[in-house]
Amino acid sequence: MLDIILKHRSIRRYKSEDIDDEILNTILSAGTRASTTGNMQVYSMVVTRDEDIKKQLWECHFKQDMVLKAPVHITFCADFNRFNKWCLQRQAIPGYDNYLSFFTAAIDALLVSQNVCLAAEEKGLGICYLGTATYNARRIIDILRLPSGVVPVAAVVLGYPDEEPGLTDRLPLEGVVHYDRYDDYTKEDIDRIYADKEALDQTRELLEINKKDTLAQIFTDNRYKREDNIHFSREFLDVIKEQGFMNNE
């Protein structure tokens, strides 16, 4: 288990080999064992293999090659639709059309997704999270025909790896852990925590390619820009509302 967790790397190149149904079922079943709030299990997994639908998803994920190449694409959704239908069929009046319910369901979906990814890696598969599921949630809803009460919160591609990338760098443990209470970072803390990352050859290459003075500028000016974040913030909040999760009065 620990070895699987510790050797995780995102895989972006896949063999064309498909994933056996039995293996896929084992992986999905592993997902269902994650903790869920009150055992409500308010999530769904949409497993997409159809080439045409995958092509549409590929466009939502900014045409990242791996979406077409990997045999399986799973969309993890916050899902109160099933639970609400059950309530209505059982003389119970559901009160889950609000933001807390959305967030609760999103937690369920995300814990499930991590179980699925780790089980997949144990089975020799590679995985890659697509951070873009929330960016173009509305289009994903259209493509996958997600009803009211369902919002995509993460997407993952799975398949047999056709590359062996090294481990990705991480901040030192002291950089992400606090004891008892949050101990806010001093200027010196920040310098120390980011020192190794900034000293990587890879960082130097990125600075040259992007003609930037600091790695942080590559994030703020190129990769995760304020104007994009604002645009997608509005879009995602609209989607949460459209899918029926903003009745907070």
Next chain:
Amino acid sequence: MLDIILKHRSIRRYKSEDIDDEILNTILSAGTRASTTGNMQVYSMVVTRDEDIKKQLWECHFKQDMVLKAPVHITFCADFNRFNKWCLQRQAIPGYDNYLSFFTAAIDALLVSQNVCLAAEEKGLGICYLGTATYNARRIIDILRLPSGVVPVAAVVLGYPDEEPGLTDRLPLEGVVHYDRYDDYTKEDIDRIYADKEALDQTRELLEINKKDTLAQIFTDNRYKREDNIHFSREFLDVIKEQGFMNNE
């Protein structure tokens, strides 16, 4: 790995035995290997062992006994504070004070939390998620002194189990998985998917104790009520805003 995932159950009774620092570090390090958006690692783990602080957290978590009994409490936080400080020290202007950034950081924190829980279980520890971290986020922020840019999204207690509960029931795989697109549930689907759960002895006992006709009513009328959900929805959205994540204009 798979066996660890498949035998997960939430533990609510703990031995007083503490967790060795080396084991704890191994578990926390396992957390850091989870996928994070753009490798920004915008999360923090606050590890609380201090009895007095734990007692304050216990109140936030509706005085659930296990918060006092388990030796370790970890609060998983969406955290752009560290990243923002780094940007500002590196002549970069962060644009991460919006909802998308909050949600991105929450995903990081939640994937990390699941890695931590599975690594803990592999080390013979028991864990239990506290769904209440989002309910009383503002008080947790006060207790743990979380600065702007930091929001708690999940909390977990860890310790050596003093009980051996059976596996919790789950809906059948067909109930939570869709193929290619979302195949919305018919009335018959709902009846079939929930049949086993409704037939459990445990369900019958709950109906008797709560004097209800259906299990769904126990959720809607007792456990997760509309008025509570609405109250905590507003609170949590206010907290997200107060912590600096709602500048979407």
